[in-house]
Amino acid sequence: MARKVYTDYFFDEPAYNVHDGGYVPLKKAAAAPSQLRIPPLLKPDKETRSDTYYTVTAQAGETQFLPGEKTKTWGFGLPFLGKTIIFEKGKSVHINLQNKLSELTTFHWHGLNVSGPIVDGGCHAPVYPAETNKIAFKVDQPAATLWLHAHPCPSTAEQVWKGLAAMVIVKDKAESKLPFPRKYGVDDIPLILQDRKFHAHNQLDYNADYDPDGVQGPTAVINGTVNPYFDVTTQRVRFRILNGANRREWRLHFSDDLQFTQIGSDGGILPEPVAFTHLMLTCAERAEIIVDFGKYHPGDEVTLYTDDVPLVTFKIHEFEPAEVKLPEHLAEIPNPEVTPDTPIHRVVMSGMDEEVMLDGKKFDMQRIDAKQKIGSVELWDIVNTNQKEGGMVHPYHMHGIQFLVVSRNGHAPYPNEHGFKDTVGVNPRETVRLKVWYDKPGVFMYHCHIIEHEDGGMMAQIEAYDPKHPQTYKLMDMETLMNAFAKERGVKVEELQLGGMSSYKKMGMKM
Numbered sequence: 001m002a003r004k005v006y007t008d009y010f011f012d013e014p015a016y017n018v019h020d021g022g023y024v025p026l027k028k029a030a031a032a033p034s035q036l037r038i039p040p041l042l043k044p045d046k047e048t049r050s051d052t053y054y055t056v057t058a059q060a061g062e063t064q065f066l067p068g069e070k071t072k073t074w075g076f077g078l079p080f081l082g083k084t085i086i087f088e089k090g091k092s093v094h095i096n097l098q099n100k101l102s103e104l105t106t107f108h109w110h111g112l113n114v115s116g117p118i119v120d121g122g123c124h125a126p127v128y129p130a131e132t133n134k135i136a137f138k139v140d141q142p143a144a145t146l147w148l149h150a151h152p153c154p155s156t157a158e159q160v161w162k163g164l165a166a167m168v169i170v171k172d173k174a175e176s177k178l179p180f181p182r183k184y185g186v187d188d189i190p191l192i193l194q195d196r197k198f199h200a201h202n203q204l205d206y207n208a209d210y211d212p213d214g215v216q217g218p219t220a221v222i223n224g225t226v227n228p229y230f231d232v233t234t235q236r237v238r239f240r241i242l243n244g245a246n247r248r249e250w251r252l253h254f255s256d257d258l259q260f261t262q263i264g265s266d267g268g269i270l271p272e273p274v275a276f277t278h279l280m281l282t283c284a285e286r287a288e289i290i291v292d293f294g295k296y297h298p299g300d301e302v303t304l305y306t307d308d309v310p311l312v313t314f315k316i317h318e319f320e321p322a323e324v325k326l327p328e329h330l331a332e333i334p335n336p337e338v339t340p341d342t343p344i345h346r347v348v349m350s351g352m353d354e355e356v357m358l359d360g361k362k363f364d365m366q367r368i369d370a371k372q373k374i375g376s377v378e379l380w381d382i383v384n385t386n387q388k389e390g391g392m393v394h395p396y397h398m399h400g401i402q403f404l405v406v407s408r409n410g411h412a413p414y415p416n417e418h419g420f421k422d423t424v425g426v427n428p429r430e431t432v433r434l435k436v437w438y439d440k441p442g443v444f445m446y447h448c449h450i451i452e453h454e455d456g457g458m459m460a461q462i463e464a465y466d467p468k469h470p471q472t473y474k475l476m477d478m479e480t481l482m483n484a485f486a487k488e489r490g491v492k493v494e495e496l497q498l499g500g501m502s503s504y505k506k507m508g509m510k511m
């Protein structure tokens, strides 16, 4: 039976970012086309059959984005973004988190099923300049495309803007048996979608561009490349697409309305492949897609667009024909049962600009907002109270786990939401029901992933607890972090300019 091909973006059009008052349209940059950068793989320091040892270094550098002066940037082992890190399911991983920056940062493993709050790497786990922290964990989840990014409150957005983000790939045996392209850099390609504004001398200026609803720039930057092209040398190419932008949504489609097949969502391979011509990704979401260039010939060009702006040109070269039929069924997704007694959590995302809140409150690092027992399967209703007209899609993210999307306003989730996810876009006036379970203890954040909303307090935290092994957590506090930032920047605390602060101030709320 021919597979249904979906041709729409599903999300509510009136809530698209293009309708924001502060929307920054993308413009074609004045730069010659250049080859798409492929972040190199991070080499382990040491590897045994059971253990892998890595060092991940946050560092400053310079990047040639545009003709002329280089841009001062930050990255993980690279001047901008980071080396791609591979984790193998079942292995024990040991990582040195090294900070060579001039200010504190954190190493948050977005989508990784690990304990919190230290291994997870949110705001409770700062690594100060010239220091190295060590974490260790067992890779305990199916093959997926995840990412690493900085997460120090309230400066996550600025640090990500400067470049602290990298792709993380989990591999496992089940995925390795599927007929997917998997030669990294050849037919298995990361696509980290971001946008930036370049000021005088080609420099970034986060504070100048600050917008409490999310910072945007007019220049698309893909894997750190402006105006990229990619040489296609195989008929089928797998793209691991990450929306690594602070605020921008991407509405992706190819020239000729070329069909593609989504095979993976945030947390792993989908139960079934889904065919699309159009795909929208909200912040922090990932999609693995396979594109079949079989109908093209050497010399042809295929373009990937967002809305009507070209993002990447694919130059078709000679390739071996590869007619591969994907199986109807790709992966087994566990779906634990719920009963009428299953607890239901309710999370309300409200407001826009500085007024954003979660459950009518702003984030407090010292406050635990929810609890859930390890192993207990519970329902979470995520509500977006924005107006249908003039409101926005808030991408809701939970740390430390992958969840299942049960329904949207009581209806079936979108066709590509039947696998594991850790981030889900919630439309205005919508309630998205999730099925959530934790299997590792810790304090974990949950928040809107428009990063300026997160810094602005649209965030809360849950303790996942094991009643047999109660734990007490020493939680970080804002004063300690602010004092550290002030000292590192050589200014008084009152003079600090950190993105999210203005949102607390405007609402007369303490950070």
Ligand SMILES: [Cu+2]
Residues within 6 Å of the ligand: 356, 393, 394, 395, 448, 449, 450, 453, 458
């Ligand atoms: Cu939001």
